[in-house]
Amino acid sequence: MQKGTKKNIFIAATYAVVLLLGILLGQNYVDEQGGKPGNSLMPIGLSNTSWKLQQLIDLISSSYVDSLNMDSVQNGAINHIISHLDPYSSYLVPNESQRQTELLEGTFEGIGMEYFNLNDTLIIVSLINGGPADRAGFRVGDKLIKIGDKQVAGVQISREEVETLIRGRSGTELDVRIKRHDVNDIMAIKVVRDQVTVSSLDVVYMIKPTVGYVKVRRFGMSTGDDFKHAIVELKKQGASRLILDLRDNGGGYFHMAIKLASEFFNDRRLVVYTEGAHEQRQDYFSEEQGSFSDGELAILINENTASASEILAGAIQDWDRGVIIGRRSYGKGIVQEQFGFSDGSTVNLSIARYFTPLGRSIQKKYSPNWSNMVDYNTMYKGLWMLDTLYAHGKEFKTMAGRQVYSGGGILPDIHIQQDANSLSLFYQDLIRYSFIEQFVYSRFTQKLPAYSIENFLQGYHLPDNEYDAFIEFVRSEDFIISERNKNDLKTLIEADIEALVGRYYFGREAYFKVKNRNDSFVNTAIEFLERETNR
Structure with missing residues (x-):
């Protein structure tokens, strides 16, 4: 593929981020990353290395003892090949490809309910x-x-x-x-x-008198325009500082990461460059006169911040444009392009690696995990094993003298410790089996609230008897919870219940406003921005 002919390059994450609850009817309420087809794969003849594969497919089709669904046979062959390339390349059948495209484009045909x-x-x-x-x-x-x-x-x-x-x-x-x-x-x-x-922004609001808050769900087709509109509205309300929340954002369109990064610079800056075995180095620059090029900026990341999100965070960090707060990001630094077959299926193929402006690769190590080769049904599931340990790679220095590193993911400037309670097996089981949702929707949906959204956001806290009722509900489902677990998890579970009640009564914005009240990432960002302003 010649330089300049690539279309719709995107970053694809290898995991899905489940947003809140259930499914958005007409749209799977799970954030998978992908892009819409750019290049089509057309038959161009067989090379010396591919004729055997095609000959085998033809042989099975014409001579096998039983009748077979040859589409399934070919899909299996493609999946086998793709599974051996890297953890991120994938093959999508037509309905999967369509769903992925709809998620990133933010539009679908349906009725719009969850x-x-x-x-x-x-x-x-x-x-x-x-x-x-x-x-x-x-x-x-x-x-x-x-x-x-x-x-x-x-x-x-x-x-x-x-x-x-x-x-x-x-x-x-x-x-x-x-x-x-x-x-x-x-x-x-x-x-x-x-x-x-559906907007690619989860929520936009003023979290403090001069501090705006924007949470980006994914880098979709409309993210750039959505964000620019959000900044205009926040500035009207007096925002001169911004918290950009990229936690649990698994990526999306490559060019949208560049477009969003452009909003934070007032001149032409290198945002990212890509390079691969069959791809010469290509530089991508910001546009001039970004909509938030001057104000103080804090970006929140965590271990599920990946791909396009890491491009943005890496550029902001390398240019000393803002502070990165949170935990080390996922570490996916591979560019993919989507190639379409004539039947609507697609291949998301890794074609290059991307590098931050200083030249950092944030891709963490991965290697084949052949121990998964157990039987035919599971032999290629989870083939790749990713290195989750952070190793300081090559050291780089920003113009302001800050030390940054390659080695897997973006290492934040201000680190937030993981809440040990959120990692407990019992809490993970509560999430896995949707016990909090079951409790809220069985207990708080019988009547409308007797208070306004303003009163709810400012003063509502779950009464102790409601938390006790939740514990009894969990125990009625044959889950054993000790008094120690009950006490240790009280604050965390109460916050989850309060946020979900707010979302049910008052909508998505209320959910995030309640969640952010005691969020250590958000509060650290607010404290940092206030210190910078007072200097």
Whole structure:
């Protein structure tokens, strides 16, 4: 591939970040990273090294004893090859590729609601403002009884089945039966599917009188415009300092990382460069006159901050533009490009490594883990083993004299210790089995709150009897919790419950405002920005 012909280069993470709860109906509520197809793979003849593979496929197709689904055979062969390249290259069948593209582009055809499955009852827990479901008259708290002709209440049903029922072409109608808590009879609502747009920013608000807060969910097609609009609004409210939260942001489009980095510089700066065995070095520069090129900046990262997020954090750190706060980032420094087959399937192929302006590679080590070769079904799952230990690689110095390193991930300027309680096996089980969500949606959804959002955000704290009720609920599910665990986890679990209650009653913004009240990352950033201002 010649220089200049690449399109839609993106960074793809190897894991998915589950956002809050369940599934956004019409959109899988899981952040997978990817991009839309840029280059197409067309048959161009067989090389000396590829003829055997094609000949084998032809032989099996024409001579094998049993009838086979040759698409499955070819998909298996492709997956086998891709699995041996690196941890990040992947093969996506058409529906997976489409879903990945929709997630990053931030648009999908559906109705725009999120539900939680509570004891085989689907409860609406969130609606996209102005989306089809919102316009049609659905409310948070409604219980779904039937979708089309399919009974969904009181039966076991997978999210894939629900997604199939919900999704459809824009303009098509969908009949839904619901039960509303203050209405005796089953209600029928007709909703027209439409193109739904989801912002790539989780939340934007003033966290202090002169400090704005922006949390970026992923680097999607609209992230640059979303962010620029957010800065305009924050500046109108007096923001001269900014906290940019990139925690749990697994990446996205490569060029969006560059575009977002441009917003923090007022001149042309090298943001990142790429280089590979078949790719000559290519430099990528910021645009001039960024929308937040002067104010104090703090960026929050953690161990799930990856790819495009690390490009942005690395550029800010190398140029001494802001402070990086948190924990060492994931360490994915490989550029991928998406190549499309004619049937809609795609290959996300690693084509180069990227480097920060000072020349740091943040890719952590990886090697094949052949011990996973157990049987046919699992032999290629988790093939790659990643080195999670940070090793100081080559040392670099910024213009301000700060020492930074290669060696895997971005090492923050200010380190935040991991909360040992959040790592406890018991707490992880609570998250895995959605006990906090089950408790909130069974206990707090029966009636509307008797207070305003302002009162809730400023003064609401979970009463002790509610925490005791949660512990009894968990124990009723045959989970053993000691008095020590109960006391150690009290603050952490109460904060989770309070945030989820806020989200259910008042929406996504309330969730993050409540979570950030006692967040050590956020509070450290606020303290740093206040110190810098007072110097």
